[in-house]
Amino acid sequence: MGTYGYISIIAMVCYAFMLLMFLAAKRNKIVNSFLVVLTGLLLWTGGSAFMRAQLWPQYEFWYQVSLFGILLLPYAYYRFILAFGGVREGMVGKLYLAVILTCLVANIWNGFFLACPELVEKNGTPTFVYDIKPTILVLFFLVGAFLLHLFVILVHICKANPNMKAQYDPVMIGVVVLFAGNVLISLPLLSGFPIDVLSGVVNVFLLFYALTRRRLFQLQMLASSSLCYGVGFLFSVIVFFNVVPYLQKMLHLQMDTNMTIYALVFAVAFLVIYALFTFLWKLLVRNVFVKEEIHQAEKIKEFSSAISKTLDLQKILNETIHVLKELMDVGNIYICMQDAPGQPYRGFASDQPLNDLAFSLEEENPMIQWLSVHEEPLIYREFRYTVEYKSMWESEKHQLDKKRIRYCAGLKDGDCLAGVLLITSPSSKKGLVYDEAQLIASVTSVASIAIKNARMYEKACIEARTDEMTGLLNRKYFYEVLNEEFEKNKDSSLALAIINVDDFKLYNQLYGIKEGDVCLQHIAAIIRSSVGDSGYIARHGGKEFAVLLPKYDLFSARNLVESIAKQIFVMNNRRTDMKLKAVTVSAGISAAPYAARTVKELMENVDLAVYHVKHSGKNGIQVFDTMFRNTNQQGYTKDRAHIYREYETTIYALTAAIDAKDHYTFSHSNNVLYYATALAAALGMNEDMIEIIRQAALLHDVGKIGIPEYILNKPGRLTDEEYEVIKGHVEASIDIIRHLPSLDYVIPAVIGHHERYDGKGYPRRIAGEDIPLTARILCVADSFDAMTSRRCYKKAFPLEVAREKLLLDAGKQFDPDLVYKFVECLDNGTITLVESEELQ
Incomplete structure (x- = not known):
């Protein structure tokens, strides 16, 4: 067969091997x-080879x-170089191919450019003789x-990216080797030696090396069983056919006479x-090519198992830093994390305890946007x-x-970028190693899953221990914290405060839930900003809000x-969209060990x-201590029924005050009492x-006690301003009643007696069944x-006119069912008309 034939076969075997590797590669434009x-x-x-x-x-x-x-090779290199540099193929390449x-x-038709060589024998050896024409210059x-x-x-x-030059070096060396091989074949010294074929083999291996640097081929695939068997078969065929003649001579075997043994x-x-x-x-692949990759794979497996x-979260980040330091020759490693969407990525962890973490990367940073x-x-x-x-x-x-940043990688939480990994170079002269980029990608993909799980767990823990509306600790978790802090502060002071919002039910009734x-939420924000990191809220x-203050005295x-x-009292003054009443609080404070020996006693004292x-x-602060307990304990056990009897007299005192100012209002209230209770x-109410x-x-x-008499007794039509003053009597009534805690149950009826069934009343403009039944009854009677x-x-x-007006406004101003029942009572005499008193 000759040297040329053997080397050609070896070259084809190498190319076939590359094709096998192609099947194991990641599909993209470069590999294609x-x-x-x-x-x-x-x-x-x-x-x-087949021609010879x-x-x-x-x-x-x-x-x-x-x-x-x-002739196809220039176009093939054109596609390869463009794809390798991330440049789109233009029309020039397609035109060249055409x-x-x-x-x-x-040329096939008539050999116009380079005719097929003539086969002649020289000294008994077949030789190809070419007839070179000037048209070959085309x-x-x-x-x-x-x-x-x-x-x-x-x-x-x-020029656009000088770093690409290092990546193109193996490619360009391969092209030069291929060109040189085809030039050197014309030298007499190398006559008969297939230098052109050998240069092609060198060229393709250099291309393969360039692709492995970009991690487009995985060297670990070289050790796969299918590839090993394929390579073994190809080389075995070549060696076997060269060994056969020697075996025949050694064993004196002839195919015709010794067929079975042969x-x-x-x-x-x-x-x-x-x-x-x-x-x-x-053995070669495992110990030379993929030994490091196998080591890396084992370390990543251990890392994945550990996290x-x-x-x-902190342990996951520490493990991530540790495995990268172990597998790579790099400088410092920083991990920046984002607390919440929209916030910057702040330094959170590093490979060295003394590294400066006082830096941040804004979410709008173009590099952050790229990583996301x-x-x-x-x-x-x-x-x-x-x-x-550049932006x-x-x-x-x-x-x-x-910081001499070398690599940046994203730590993803689903589709969101939860953190950023920054890796610095050990020196400014160290070259790029594309294996490192792939290694970082493998580590960060595993770490990202662990971070996502950790954040989900953290979120679940936070949701389990915090109040959904205010973001503060919930009652259950607060008691856990209280018990822990009580044990920690046995030898020091632990203050506890309960802040109760006054008349909050009224606030809801006035302005809605x-x-x-x-x-x-505003109150929670005020308390949070005031307490800060000094305690728990x-x-x-x-x-009601609880504030636990370790190391605080009374x-x-x-x-x-x-x-x-004070801040809560003025917080509604800042509202510009609507005017709201001031909010007050009643607060109690106690401290251990001064006034409590146990957690239970501390809570009871604050509640007291x-x-x-x-x-x-209301609207005050009471500090509980031993003296307060001894002197006031008896007052807290008063019979509540006795308190209600005290307020019964207060009602008549208020109505008497109304009578003294406006006799009509007093008589009117008594009349409404009669109609409403009837x-x-x-x-059938109880x-x-x-x-x-x-x-x-x-x-x-x-x-109406607070309304000027000239408005109450004005004979003509009220102006808009005077009507607004009259409308204010509802909230004024509530402001008086709220100071009578045992009478807070009448507030729903009082606050809603000027609401309309169609929603056009005041002060809240609520409608239908949203108006309390007691208020709807008062509305009809009033x-x-x-x-x-x-x-x-x-x-x-x-009476008849009033009766008709009630029926006419049924479903508009009044609850229709109540109107029909009231008219029915008028008709059957259950309710009779109260005689109007003459004006004085």
Whole structure:
């Protein structure tokens, strides 16, 4: 076969091996273009070898195949270099391919450019003689111009990103070797030696090396069983056919006479060679090519196992730093984390305890934006030549350049970028190693899953121990903290304060539940900002907050609570969208060990102090100590029924005050009492509800005490300003009633007696069933008495007229069911008209 034939076969085996590796590679444009290069080399080398061997169908066919492979190579390299640099293929390459194919067809037809060589014998050796025509210069010019265009593109790519030059070095060396091999074949010294084929083999291995640097081929795939068996088979075939003649001579075997023995011997020989080459290939690959990769894979597996067993975020980050330091030759490693969306990424962990973590990266930083979109790590040296880098602030560039950043990688929490990994170079001269980028990607992908799980666990823990609306600790978790802090502070002071919002039910009734929630959130924010890191804050009840203050004495705790109470009182003054009443609080304070020996006693003492403030007029702060307990314990055990009897006299005192100012209002309240309680009884309501309606009827206009008499007794039509003053009597009534804690149950009826069923009333403009039933009853009774009573600005309507007006406004101003029942009672005499008194 000769040296040329053997080397050609070896070259084709190498190319076949590369094709096997191609099947194990990641599919992308670069790898696909590498396949085109392999195809050109296979066509060229295989065509040349088969032509010299004069294999079937004939040498002329293999010549044309070889020529096509040679002319295809420039286009293959064009695609490869463009894909390698991330540049899109233009029309020039497609035009070259079309022209080349046209030239090849023309050459096959009549040998216009380079005719098929003539086979002659020289000294008994077949030799190919070429007839070189001037037309071959067309092909040289075409290929040369195309290669020059490719060189210009390459220069532009390296100018735009100088770091690409190092990546292109193996590619360009391979092209030079290939070109040199084809030039040197014309030298007499190398006549008969296949230097051109050998240069092709060197070239393809250099290309393969360039791809492995970019991690487009995984060297670990070389050790896969299928590839080992394939490589072993290819080499075994080559060696076997070269060993067969020697075996025949040694054993004196002839195929015709010793057929059985011949087949057995050669089968055994092939199996031995095949097993030997397969074993040697595995040994070579494992100890030379993939030893480091296997070590890295084992470390990453250990890392994955370690972080999968913990939900501690700090431990996960420490393990991530540790495995990277162990596997890579790098400088410092920093991890920046984001507390919440929109906030900057702050230094959170580092490989050295003394490293400066007082830096941050804003969410709008172009590098952060790049990492949030891409999965792979960012090579900072290459990033410096991108548009994103150029759009960064100079201060941001200086901060990263100062730390000699080498790689940046994102730590993802789902689709969100939870953190950023920054890796610095041990020295400014260290070159890029693309294996490191892939290694970082593997580590960060595992770490990201662990971070996501840790954050989900942390979020679940926070949700389990915090109040959803205010973000403070919830009652259950607060008691755990209270017990822990009580044990920690046995030898020092532990202050506890309970802050209870006064008349919060009234606030909800005045402005609605949604506004009430906003109020609680504002109060929580005030307490949180006042306490800061000095203590713990919890939502202890619906309208109650607990503040635990380790190391605080009673005096310091009182000063803090006084500051909080003042801020709460004026917080609604800042509202510009609507005017709201001031909010007051009743607070109790106690401390251990001065006034409590146990957690239970501490809580009881604080509750007792709050109770004292509530029943002493609200809007105050009471500090509980031993003296307070001894002197006031008896007052807290008073019979509550006795308190209610005290307020019974207060009701009549208020109505008497109304009578002294405006006799009509006093008479009107008594009339409404009669109509409302009669309607309630007709509806079948129980005695408790009738009693509530009775007291509400007496107090529903108590707020008119504060309205000037000239407005109350004005004979003509009220102005808009005067009408607004009249409307204010509802909230004025509530402000008076709220100081009577035992009468707070009448507030719903009083606050809603001017609401309309269609939602056009005041003060809250609520409608239908949202208006309390007691208020709807008062509305009917109040309006009926107003219509049938004589006033300074109108005459009394006859009963029939008032009756018709009630029916006419049923479903508009009044609850229709209540109107129909009231009219029914009028008709059957259950309710009779109260005679209007003459005005004085």
